Amino acid sequence: MNKLCWIFLLCCLITVGCDNKKATTVVADNISDNTEVDTTVYGKCGEGTAMHTLELITDKGDTMVYTLEGVDTCSDVQGGLFVGDRLAVIAGQKCDEGVFAKKVINLTSLLGKWTSLDKSFEICEGGIVEGGAKEPRPYTEWKILNGRLILSADTFDIFSLGADSLYLENAEGIYGYKRMSKETK
Template identity: 55%
Template sequence: MKNLGFVFASLMLLVLAGCNSKKEKPNLQANDVEEVADSTVYGVCGEGTSMHSLELITDTGDTLTYTILDAEADMDGMVTEGGLVSHVEGGLMAGDKVAVTGQKVDGELIADKVINVTSLLGHWTSIDKNFEIEEGGTVRSSVKAESNPWTSWKILNGRLLLNRDTFNINSLGADSLYIENDKGIYTFKRQK
């Protein structure tokens, strides 16, 4: 009987010890970000760029030629209206840095989105924001009272990341920038 009591007491201790042990949960830090593969190709707009063709000299030294399609473009006799359309934001000027996302169609590179990074750089203002997008991924805010200023930027898969906020660039011109995310559309003008 004493052995049975000892076995029972030992089992109870094991059960209690198992209940008190905690499984290790991964300790996620606020700065931990899930890595996302970037399909964007970065480079410089080449001299061979024209209205419907982008010559891209990539950062790795390769030269790629992307076809730029508009809504009325004709590709192999097929009008692509409602189909493939290239979006070029910030214009195409030889020597400017650009970020391109695209796809291969019948062996030909077709641009989906072209962002002129050189045009994106600069000082932008709105009613509540006043910031400068600088070379190398830095954003400098000029509003000292801003609660959550943007401090970094990059292009990822054809979209603009400002800190952790992801935006579609709807329009990028010489003096205006329109970006959009699920919270709304944001309009900025270039400060000279």
């Protein structure tokens, strides 16, 4: 089943990469101009994190505990949960076990150099994106807004974030990237 999923994703990537149609995208001047209120809670993964719970030490110093799995719910955790890693958490509804974490993005795992057949960039600390200067619309900044990744003027859902792969999804398709090691140029 796992091989079938990878084959499907590869086919999607080839289809998207071979599509010669020009996409019309609404372009914002700057990602900081966005007026949508961000409900994301940022912090570090605490030592009290377990299989079904997440302990988050927020940037304000508060300790919050989120439920990752309930009776008929399961959190969308991207990038893993490692003590000390920086996380972005989007809370869901309250449940009997506490507050449910609707989506968790490991920002530490998101940082790094990413490349695909036609795009290459590095997501850095502080909302900066480097590289891709040869591209017609290179990414220059990033942020998380309500569980979505905004790269300059493009908004994506993080479909999958692993140790060596990143799949981003928007209305135009799924885009796959592999992590470049620091030695690779």
